[in-house]
Amino acid sequence: MQYIYTQGRATLNMARIKSGAKDKNKPTESGSKNKPTESGSKNKPAESGSKDKNKPKEDKTWDEPYLHIFLITWRLVNVMFVQSWFVPDEYWQSVEIAHKHAFGFGYQTWEWKVGIRSYLHPLMFSCLFYVQKWVGLDHAPLLIIIPRVAQSLLSAAAEWKFYLFLSNTCGRYFARWAMFSLLTSWFWWYCATRTLINTFESNLVCFALYYLGCDQYKVGPNYSKFIFIAAFAFMLRPTIITVWLPLFCVYFYYFCLAKPDIAKFVFILFRTTILSTIVFLLSTFIDMLCHGRLLSVHFNFFLFNIFNNKGTFYGSHPFHWYLTQGIPTVVGTHLPFIMIGIYNKRRSNYHVYNLCKLSILVCTFTVLVYSIPGHKEFRFLLCILPFLHILSTCGLLSLPKRCRHIGILWLLLTNVPMAIYTGLIHQSAPNKVMKYLREDLTRPTSTTKTEIMFLCPCHSTPYYASLHQNITLRFLTCEPNLDDGKDYLDEADIFFSDPVTWLEQEYKLNKATRQCGSLLPNRLVMFDVLYDKLEDYFTQCYKVCFSTFHTHFSEGRVGSHMLVLCRL
Known part of the structure; x- marks a missing residue:
C-alpha cells in the first residue's frame, strides 16, 4: 500500500505488483545486451557500486563447453606440429x-x-x-x-x-x-x-x-x-x-x-x-x-x-x-x-x-x-x-x-x-636421427653387437627413452666441477679440443696406420662441422648413411646438419 497525501486529503492507492514485473529488467537468455528496459534501469545505480560499473558485459551466446573441446583439439594438433628440439x-x-x-x-x-x-x-x-x-x-x-x-x-x-x-x-x-x-x-x-x-x-x-x-x-x-x-x-x-x-x-x-x-x-x-x-x-x-x-x-x-x-x-x-x-x-x-x-x-x-x-x-x-x-x-x-x-x-x-x-x-x-x-624446421635433426636409429636397429644386420657413440655437444639428442633398446650407448659427458678441482675440463671439452687424440686413446687405434680397430662403435652421430674437419679420418672406417637438416643458425660445435656414420 502506498499513501499519497495531496491538499490535506488522503487517497489510498493499492499497487498490485505482478509476478512477472520483477524480472522485466533482467536480460533475456538470448542475450540482447543493448536493449533498454521498460523501467529505465539505465539511470539506476549498480548494486555493486562503481567497482562493477565498467565490468564488460557478458555474452550469453558464447558456449563454454565448445571452448574446452577446441582447446583439447588445438593441443593435440600442437603435438603433431612441434617435432623439434628445444633443451x-x-x-x-x-x-x-x-x-x-x-x-x-x-x-x-x-x-x-x-x-x-x-x-x-x-x-x-x-x-x-x-x-x-x-x-x-x-x-x-x-x-x-x-x-x-x-x-x-x-x-x-x-x-x-x-x-x-x-x-x-x-x-x-x-x-x-x-x-x-x-x-x-x-x-x-x-x-x-x-x-x-x-x-x-x-x-x-x-x-x-x-x-x-x-x-x-x-x-x-x-x-x-x-x-x-x-x-x-x-x-x-x-x-x-x-x-x-x-x-x-x-x-x-x-x-x-x-x-x-x-x-x-x-x-x-x-x-x-x-x-x-x-x-x-x-x-x-x-x-x-x-x-x-x-x-x-x-x-x-x-x-x-x-x-x-x-x-x-x-x-x-x-x-x-x-x-x-x-x-x-x-x-x-x-x-x-x-x-x-x-x-x-x-x-x-x-x-x-x-x-x-x-x-x-x-x-x-x-x-x-x-x-x-x-x-x-x-x-x-x-x-x-x-x-x-x-x-x-x-x-x-x-x-x-x-x-x-x-x-x-x-x-x-x-x-x-x-x-x-x-x-x-629449427633444430629438427635430433628427433629425426633417433627415428632413423630406431628403424635401423630393427633391420637384420650381420653384426652381433650394436654400439652407438654420440660425438656431439652433451645431451644433443634424446636417449634410451627414444630408442627403447637396451644396447650400448655413449655420449660425451659434461658434468660440472663437483669436486672443485683446478683446471677442470669435462669430457666434451677434452674431445673437441683434440678429437683425433681422444678417439685414438679411447678406442686404442694405431696412430701410424690408423686402421679400424674392433673397439670402434657401429654408429657415430655428429654434426657436420666435426665431420668436415675429420672427413679423411672417418672415411677410412665409416660412411655417411644418414644426413638431415638441423638449423640455419649454426654456431660453434653445432652445425647446420646432423649425420649418422655407419661402420664399413
Whole structure:
C-alpha cells in the first residue's frame, strides 16, 4: 500500500505488483545486451557500486563447453606440429628418468646422483610407462608420443581453468581476449606439449589461479586446493616461490593493513602451514624412496644453484638478460601490447585494474629474483607467461576498435610463421636421427653387437627413452666441477679440443696406420662441422648413411646438419 497525501486529503492507492514485473529488467537468455528496459534501469545505480560499473558485459551466446573441446583439439594438433628440439631437460630430466624407473634401463644424469632433482615430475611419466608395459603397448613410437599427448591434455586443461579464472574475475569478454593472446603466443605453442617441468609448472600456475579466485583478494571455498597446488609446485621446483610469495604478501597487506582482519589472516596462515607441511612430508618420503637415501632435494638445489652458483657452468648471462633478451623473445610481438597494458591499466575497470597490478607485481618480483643467478634460460619464464598475457590483453582492449583489429592481424602474421618454423624446421635433426636409429636397429644386420657413440655437444639428442633398446650407448659427458678441482675440463671439452687424440686413446687405434680397430662403435652421430674437419679420418672406417637438416643458425660445435656414420 502506498499513501499519497495531496491538499490535506488522503487517497489510498493499492499497487498490485505482478509476478512477472520483477524480472522485466533482467536480460533475456538470448542475450540482447543493448536493449533498454521498460523501467529505465539505465539511470539506476549498480548494486555493486562503481567497482562493477565498467565490468564488460557478458555474452550469453558464447558456449563454454565448445571452448574446452577446441582447446583439447588445438593441443593435440600442437603435438603433431612441434617435432623439434628445444633443451635437453625435455628428455633427460623427465622421460629418460621415467624410462629407467619403469623398464630398468636408461641414463641418470649427475643431477640425480647429487640429489638436486625431485622424482615427482618423472613419476608422472613412469605411471604411463607402467600402464603401457602392462597392456603390451610399450613400443618406442608410443613411448614417445603418449607422454607428449598427456602433457598436451594438461596444457589444455590449464588453459580452460585460466579462462574460467579470468571469466569469474573480469568477465567473459576479457577472458576471451586473454585466450586469444595466449593461443597466439609462438613460445607457448612451442612449449605447451613438451615434457618440460617448466611447462608443467606453468600449468600448475593456471590451476592455482583458478582455485584462488583473486577477485578483490577474497578467499574462496577452494583456497585449500590452491595451497595444495602451490605447495606441490614448490616441491617440483623451489623457484616457483617467486610467484606465490607476492600473492601471499597481497593477502597480508589486505587482511592486516588495508582492512584489518587478523583472525581471518591467522586462519589462512594456519591452513597454509598445515597443508604445506603435509605436501612437504609426502614429497620428501617419495624422493627418499626413489633416491634410496634420506635427503632434501630443495636444500641441495638451493645450495648448488644459489649458494655455490654452479649453474653458471652451463652458461652465464648478465643481470639484465631477462629484461633485454628473455622477455622480448618469450612474448615476441605481444611486447608492445604488454607495455600499453602496463601504461593504460588505470583506464580498465576495477577488476581488471586489480588483476593487472597483481600481474605486474608477480612478473617484476620473479624477473628480479631470477636475474640474481648467473645461469638464465628462456624456459624459466614459463611460470609467469599467464601473467604476461593478462597484461597483453589489457593493452589490446585499451586500443580503439580499429587499432585492435590491426593488432589481431599483427599477432597472427608474426606468431604463426614463427610457430611453424620453430616447431617443424629449427633444430629438427635430433628427433629425426633417433627415428632413423630406431628403424635401423630393427633391420637384420650381420653384426652381433650394436654400439652407438654420440660425438656431439652433451645431451644433443634424446636417449634410451627414444630408442627403447637396451644396447650400448655413449655420449660425451659434461658434468660440472663437483669436486672443485683446478683446471677442470669435462669430457666434451677434452674431445673437441683434440678429437683425433681422444678417439685414438679411447678406442686404442694405431696412430701410424690408423686402421679400424674392433673397439670402434657401429654408429657415430655428429654434426657436420666435426665431420668436415675429420672427413679423411672417418672415411677410412665409416660412411655417411644418414644426413638431415638441423638449423640455419649454426654456431660453434653445432652445425647446420646432423649425420649418422655407419661402420664399413
